[in-house]
Amino acid sequence: MSSLLPVSNTALDRRALKHVQVREYVRGLVSGAAPGSPAPSERELVQQFGVARMTVRQAMDALVADGLLERIPGRGTFVARPKRSASRITGYTEEMTRRGMLAESQTLLARREHAGPGVARALGLTEGDSVIHWRRLRRADGVPMCIEDAYLNEILLPGFLQGGMPTSLYDLLTSRGLRPTWVEDSVSADRATAEEASLLEIEPQGIVMRHSRRALAREKIVEVSRGVFRADRFTLWVQLGQED
Template identity: 35%
Template sequence: MTTSPGAADRVVEGPTPKHAQLREILRRTVESELPPGAAIPSERELAERYGVSRLTVRSAIGKLVEEGLLTRVRGKGTFTANRRMELQLYLMSFTDDMRRRGLVPTTEVLGTTTEVPPTPNRTALGLAEGERAYRLRRLRRADGVPLAVERGWYHAGRVPGLFDLDLTASLYTQLATRYGIRFDDARQTVWAESADRETARLLGIRTGGPLLVFRRVSRVRGAPVEDMTSWYRGDHYQVTMQLDRNSPDFGHLARHGGTR
């Protein structure tokens, strides 16, 4: 960032709140001078440079974080946000997807249990009432940045001993190796959601921050094996779909006002 503010980049007394003035100054600087992933000066440095309080700086930065222009990394500082990644709508593991992008994927296992799933998940997996399933919860990172929380269910009868696998590695690769399972069909539902306190804590974002949520029921030869819901950071991802007027999806989106 520039070492001293010019005439157009000063915070002055007036009808526009100082935090709003500073926010626009920072926005212009980020968009015109800084590449993705660049660190911005500390709150103290910005307060001294623009002659405002640290509370004013915190407010301005907080708004830009909410907008996805900046991102905070706990213990490291605030950085310009990387360009949003395209979420793939085909069957590919998180590990393979991140490696394809040139990023280093890591996985933290948050919990494993064997229990009777709620009715929607039991129905999706084709389980009998009272039948138990494997429940797996994981946090996925790329280059150390938390990107997604996964909470899902697996049909225990089709993947016995699932928890004996290395759950920090690519599960799809291990399912193929150990069980001969290569998913050939899936039904996926996508929606937007605000982060609850627990998910926000895991992803390092504010409670109420934007999330893209994907629920995917994956099958092999028509038999459901996986019912996985993934919460992705809305400031790091976007979804793009190619539609044409003859596509069934186009008509569905048009009826729901989604063609914008």
């Protein structure tokens, strides 16, 4: 990384801005290099291209912004480490698609109800307020995977029960500007009830995972759901950690 290749007149577009020439030269030089490898110094690039230091700084700033390079104070500029991110918030349909499976849903119940104390508290409503209760049997590649009960604030979703039910709740929330930006999940192991075992096509008293979610779109609570998953078919996958 310390030696620079000669600049070919044919390799650079004469009409390009000088900082673009420098930027693309450095990009080609460091692409594929191991994270932590040193980038060429600004002094080297000034000499190589015969340009002002400000021009070189502009080119390097662009590569830092792109995530290709990172600056370490007191040490220099290096090839950046891959960025890590937390798990993306997804609904069932998106999650199954990500796993390469075909998601299907069968509505078992869709109606307006009066919120009980637990649902009211979770949705930030008063007990007895009107909520939408949507119960579905969720399949993946034709195999029963989950029974899900979703409770929704009807005020936020007017007309939800009119017409056909949406294929994906999260797609509908997104279309209404209510895509969840924060969720609180809890998971526990349990044995299936007789009804759950029948719907999921598992042995009576079979082991299931109970998954509860409270989803918010910024400050608005948009969904409270309870899912019962087949433990022999579904693995919960999350990313946890912190930057060094």
